[in-house]
Amino acid sequence: MAKRDVREPFIPERDKGLTPTIECIGLGIDFGGLTAVDDFNFTLGRTEIAGLIGPNGAGKTTVFNLLTKVYQPSRGRMLLLGKDTKGMTTAEANCAGIARTFQNIRLFKDLTVLENVLIGLHNEIRYTMFEAVFRLPRYWRAEKAARERALELLSIFNMQDMADDIAGSLPYGAQRRLEIVRALATNPTLLLLDEPAAGMNPAETAELMETIRRIRDMFKISILLIEHDMNLVMGICEGIAVLNYGRLIAKGTPEEIKSDPNVIEAYLGKKGC
């Protein structure tokens, strides 16, 4: 198969000149001889909302797992704010600024909503083990501040009243929103959302779009999302990357993607077949 050309990286006008949040150069991974993602070249602007789309099994979630260091790439490099991320663990990647949600929700189900967010704030809370077990003043101050911060974050989605509910008992949509809040609590520079609108009705989806935009504006971060709902993708994404068979086949503005023959072929099959 001949190597495809990928167009010049697309970045919104306002982000040009700034170090991109993410720069992937020839990223690829094999699972026991099977190539899941190959030659993945991708750039994400500092305040860009971008979409990662593609047919089922195209390797979208694998890309997320590569970005969050759940998998270590077999080849290629990934730069986060210009720095190589080689050898980082998932936790280190998070500390460096990558936060994510999961396709199959992974909340801390038996804990309360507030505790879920407090765990997200883990690295923001500063006191030593000694101060914690003997309950010294710094413990009380930090815990109080963290609690306030958590409630503030929850209020983005209007969830502050649910703070003491058990996370597993929330309705599906609320669980997805909580996952986003928890990810935001880790103070990221890049937020990865894996099918945030899955299972939501059109009204909820519209609200979610609004919130995603608001989050970007509030926190000045870049957001990359995997989504099958084309209305959402076309509605909020400034740049869209299309993945097929583990390879990037297009990246551009929604308009460009809509008219890209490769994309149409990937989604609808070859014409004339």
Add this chain to the structure above:
Amino acid sequence: MKKNTVHIPMPIRYLINAAAIAAIYLIISALSSAGVITNYYTKILILICINIILAVSLNLVTGYLGQLPLGHAGFMAVGAYASGIFMRAVSGSMPTGLAVFLSLILAAIVAGIFGFIIGIPALRLKGDYLAIITLGFGEIIRVVLLNIDSVLGFNFTYGAASLKNIPKTTTFTLAFICVVVVCFLIHTMMKSRYGRAILSIRENEIASESCGIRTTYFKTMAFVVSAAFAGVAGSLYAGYLGILNPANFGFMKSIEILVMVVLGGMGSMIGSVVSAAVLSALPEVLRAFADYRMVAYSLLLILVMIFKPSGLMGTYDFSFTNLIGRLIGRISGKRTARKESAE
């Protein structure tokens, strides 16, 4: 219910809890000096305290961290031997109080070091493998204690002949203080970012990792703390019995501790405390039950898992002050209700 709860501010909570603990202690010591609690019952109470520490410390790893180590008795053994050898060496040359204090610290440190050495490889594995590997380590500890003397060429643990003549320094007061301290430390740790990190690993390790929590670090930490407290229990045990034999710290002992934790409810400290107390007192009370004890334990394990996997208490943690707050809330609630109806 929630509405009726009166929130009691923190300093008062501490005072109430401290008063409650002091009251329990004073009642027991008063009964014992009045001769109602005989020497025999005091011995049982010490044993209960030791088992509570073991159960609460295992609960840290099993209940809170969600792993299943099967070598807890091994850490107890390490602590017991460290403390026993130390006490034998310093007896007479150091004030007893200081020696006992140092022996407890030493037992915790040595057991903690073993927990670290074992935790590093064991915690890279999950579930069944972790269970098996800790079981293996527990057995290795026992075999080493048994045979180390022949390797060293001098008497260190006295192997099968038992480490004898350890000063009997464990009193009820000491054991009770240790229980209170261990429970307090575990409680406060669990209510901090460290505790939340441990819980998040139990709930979902991958999500925990993605929240920036270094899971390996926190797993090892929980494991080390758990081992150290088991070492404290071992130290108390050494000072209680005065003689140590590696056979006392076999697989069976580990399972006994596990039964206490499972029955009480994995993840509930009060559950561990209550079931450790009940299960330690029961065989003494029902001596006729002795034959059936292990059969009953094993059946309990199976039945609890099938019918009530959360154990007696689930993950519920009892708060004395919340209870008081609720009671006050109820009473005042009733009053206002009465007032309203009067009006």
Add this chain to the structure above:
Amino acid sequence: MKRILALVLVLVLALALFGCGGKANEPSKTPGGTDQPGKPAEGGSIKIGLLGCITGEYAQYGIAVHNGAKLYINKVNAEGGVNGKQIEIVEYDDKGDGTEAVNAFTRMVDNDGITALIGSVLSGATIAVVSEAYPIGMPMISASATAAGVTYNEDTDTVFSNVFRVCFIDPFQGEKMAHFAAEVLGAKTAAVIYETGNDYAVGLKDAFVKAAQEIGISVVADEGYSKGDKDFRSQLTNIAAKNPDVIFSPNYYEDDGMIVTQARQVGVTGTFLGGDGWAKVTEYASAADLEGSYYCSAYAPGSTDAVKQFEADYAAAYNGETPNMFAALGYDAAVVLVDALKAAEAKGLTAGTDEYKAAVIEAMKNTSAVGVTSQYSFDEFNNPIKDAVIIKITDGKEVFDRMF
């Protein structure tokens, strides 16, 4: 709220059980006991404790010891007791565990008010009890605790003056068998195979090796194994390669049976020697494999009239069972103790008092009581001075060979 209710319920239940447990589960007492613990009985009875592992892994030893002891005490009671007083037995199980033994002993002292103790059965549990009994001067006699540390604290070089035993100590048997091998069998080379985690086996083996070297037997193979092992072929193959005259296997009979069977399979031809743990070994290996083996014991079934009488009494009391060495030693422990009680009674002391206990200890120290296996007197370590019985296995039977 439900949970709190459950919690309270459990606590109440536990306390209730704990509280009434003392009454609901009183130990078996022979004639009607007194209800006031700690106080000596008025004229009626003398309370003694009987402690041992009657359940658990080593139950067969404990049950035999207890049966033997009870046989004699019941006999004494039937004949009118000591000084007209019945002996009341307070019997507890320690499962062979030191913790349980200490708890049971403390309960005997505090709640039941015993005057003397027969027990415990295993060395480890007995040593744990000694550490409680020595400070309060409780007379104690064990039927089967063979470890040297039971009566002697090697750290402080003191003898526990209140503790006696009627069995051999471990080193004694090892020495005896080494001398037997040299003097009777004319052995020049020997091998040993023993359970390393067992203080009994290690004690016998150490003494055997030491004595063997002193008298000129060369020990050509020294093989250990762990508790629970069933496969000894590798060690025995090593022994077979050295072809020793005798093989000393100082373990418990189950392992010894397996060792002898496998030894013959891998081609070991020497004579097997063992300690008193060998009793009943004939049930665990074939007659052909065991033929010509020797072991030492404290008890020779059917050897004297006294033994025959004991066997008949025992069979009558316990459904026709044949007593073993442990039953005989249990009986003897009771004999020595009751003899000492008689001496204390003769002084007109009150059972349960410290003077009474001291008198019992004094009487045991100078005893000359005649038990079923031997007449007793104690050396400076409170160990019995008596000869060993050598048992030879012929045609699958354990036969009295000689006193040695």
Add this chain to the structure above:
Amino acid sequence: MSVLSMIVSQLINGLQSGSVYALIALGYSMVYGIIMLLNFAHGDIIMVGAYIVWVTMSVLGLPPAVGIIAAVAGCTLLGVIIEKVAYTPLRKSPRLSLLITAIGVSFFLQNIAQLIIGAGSKTMPAIVSGPNLYIGSVNLSFVAIVTIVVSLISMAILTILVQKTKMGKAMRAVSEDMGTAQLMGISVNKTISFTFAIGSALAGIGAVLYSCAYPQASPTMGSMLGLKAFVAAVLGGIGSIPGAMIGGFAIGILEAFVSAVGLSVWKDGVVFAILILVLLIKPTGIMGREIKEKV
């Protein structure tokens, strides 16, 4: 005896105990492969099998053939009953619950046996007997030959069963993906029960062979045996049939040589050390495949 014949003798000692380990390891491996459960009670099934041999032959005085059939049938039945009573209700529960239940079952079997039959070990008459063979100065015991041959035949039959029959295909399908297998019309319950039955039947054969070599039954005999067999299964690669065989023989031979060089006391320690090393260096064992959690 020369060094060479000594080594050969020890090798045969190792092969003999190794073949019993291998048979038991197969049971662990199959059950683990299908429901990801470390069946702690597997070792204790062997204990029950040994007691069945003891009851039929020593107590009832029946011929060895009856003892063998009764032991294999009894173990098979017991395995299926354990699965139905203790494990089936927990199939949807967390792994930790299942594991604790398995420990409970193991302890229940041990303690109930101790309660009914007593803690002391029971001896049984020889099941097979024959003359020792000599090859040069190497002594081959009849029992050793029988043990090795019977276990090899059992493993060959098992391989055919899993590779060639419909039920074997179903087993492999269920272990691959339980949900999909169910959608394909495979009865998952039946297949799991069948796996337990086969595994337990192998344990029954193992029990008979064990009783031939070591004619004693005791309540706790199964626990160490089971653990070592599990180590063998992990060493060979859990879920793999040839792996379990290789692992079993490897552990047996290793133990024989550790004992032969005078380290018999550390034998168990060495076995567990091997386990730890394998798990850390190559957690999939010699023949196993990697299974990754889907994120």
